[in-house]
Amino acid sequence: MIPSPYFLYLGSSDDSVGIKTSRGLAEFRRADCVGEFRHDASPLTLGLPRLTMAEAAAAGARTLVLGIAKAGGAIGEEMIADAAEALRNGMNVAAGLHRRLRDIPELAALAREGGLQLFDVREPPADLPIGTGYARPGNRLLTVGTDCSVGKMYASLALTQALRERGVAADFRATGQTGILIAGAGVPVDAVVADFISGAIEALTPARDDEGWDVIEGQGSLFHPSFAGVSTGLLHGAQASALLLCHDPARETMRGLAGRSLPELGQCLEANLRVARLTSPDVRAVGVCLNTSTLDESAGLAICAEVSATLGLPCTDPMRFGLDTIVDELLCPANFTPATTASL
């Protein structure tokens, strides 16, 4: 629906977490990405060729993806100027920000003149239902987190892939702009009207009667005071039989909130299970996914083993060590024996 190949925007960002939409596309749709755009002020790279707007258009890029975000989805003057330049070079523009591209007169006019399209991925569908919490059939897993941007989407995508490799039907259900751009469908749950949070997720993951799994991308955190309402409605709408906890051990404070520390993993898991039980009384935790990219391999393995022993659940870095233990636990709950502290 959004024409590829994509040209990925980093702008002047020096926030490696804030570029997660561009990075997610580079990771999961790499064959569809021709390059990256960044100003000299940005020290970041996705490992793609650095191109100008004109070079990207010449290389065949059809759409500039404004894949960077600040909390609240603001859009700055520099980004608008860059989007205008992309339109002048014949590219469409896609974004997942709260402020809509088509509400920016300069961009709307350029798109009209050039016969190009502006894609606002964060616009929720009309006519969402109110959630009910009524029990519905189907296997559903929801990723939850200690914070925003700790790997819930990566874990969800990797788990979907791992299940399929075992011959189990699985569908990734996107709830954020990056996931929607990657999957080509989904509901931007943080952009729906507050009364419809759980209903939006019920609509995204209707009853299924095969043995397959809906793997639902979580958002925010019950412990993030900006966004916990979204996380709560997601838990109730998902009606998940399994929760997968995601965490970034390098994160020192809650994203965007100076001085607020992250919850303990066990405390976070218990709070999520407690909220989830309102609509899924038998929900259970099936594992923990850590983002260990700031650690060397042995330190990464060690922290996974430590968390596993502490919580009595499989723990892995899905991008580094695979998801076998978690898939085992999900499909055959009796199988998992946590490592003892002595064996670490």
Place this chain on the structure above:
Amino acid sequence: MIPSPYFLYLGSSDDSVGIKTSRGLAEFRRADCVGEFRHDASPLTLGLPRLTMAEAAAAGARTLVLGIAKAGGAIGEEMIADAAEALRNGMNVAAGLHRRLRDIPELAALAREGGLQLFDVREPPADLPIGTGYARPGNRLLTVGTDCSVGKMYASLALTQALRERGVAADFRATGQTGILIAGAGVPVDAVVADFISGAIEALTPARDDEGWDVIEGQGSLFHPSFAGVSTGLLHGAQASALLLCHDPARETMRGLAGRSLPELGQCLEANLRVARLTSPDVRAVGVCLNTSTLDESAGLAICAEVSATLGLPCTDPMRFGLDTIVDELLCPANFTPATTASL
């Protein structure tokens, strides 16, 4: 801002809870209401004169208030026809539904032709901030509930009045369409974009440095799977030092959800305190308000005494027995001694 006197709409409703906006105006702004409009199908009344649209206009009504609601804020064909008739009779029309009056072409055209206004009270302000949870000064109390429509707004308005009668500065902070119509200001929190729930409440109740209280109208319930996301964000944004639990002992199932029972009062209070502690670590419960209107006076007193003894907190029906015990507890926490079971 919305011209009074008001003409209150009941339509064909036979849902005594669903007419809560019309009833709230009749209760708290009675001097500004000239009458009620209802079809023969409605067995309900607010005790105001039943008038036709033409009679109401002749009696001086300036605005028809569509003060009835279904879950999700839908608006039916009959209501649209009645609103059109009000406009033809020279009245403005106000509503607090998710679907906006001005998005209904027939009503927009009639308003334009008649030089009249359509008021959509449920439209949130633009440019709401993202919540932060950073500590801010001021005394804030939030009403919370076992369910939707159990008296949170009534309790909040009555408590504001009771505090003022004690010489304590107090401001009612409206978060729903009825409260906003009564107070003339507020934020319709269930209509804001999900990312901004807690931020909307932080903006509604900024730091205050007097000894007075912001009395914040709660919404929904942590135990209502349709709306708990809103309730969660409200708790985090309110950063309340005091919670007041509201309950309707006649309610058999959660509003709109067949077969789902209400939580126990103690369980509900504990869950609300747990969520509230994320942004207000020292939050405490100061009492329980019951809607005992379906009981006779002695039965109403007895159930209040029973709840008080069980929870160790003052309990009252604010519309029937006043709020003295709760104001005492709020202002002088050491004062309350719960009744013993023996004294019931």
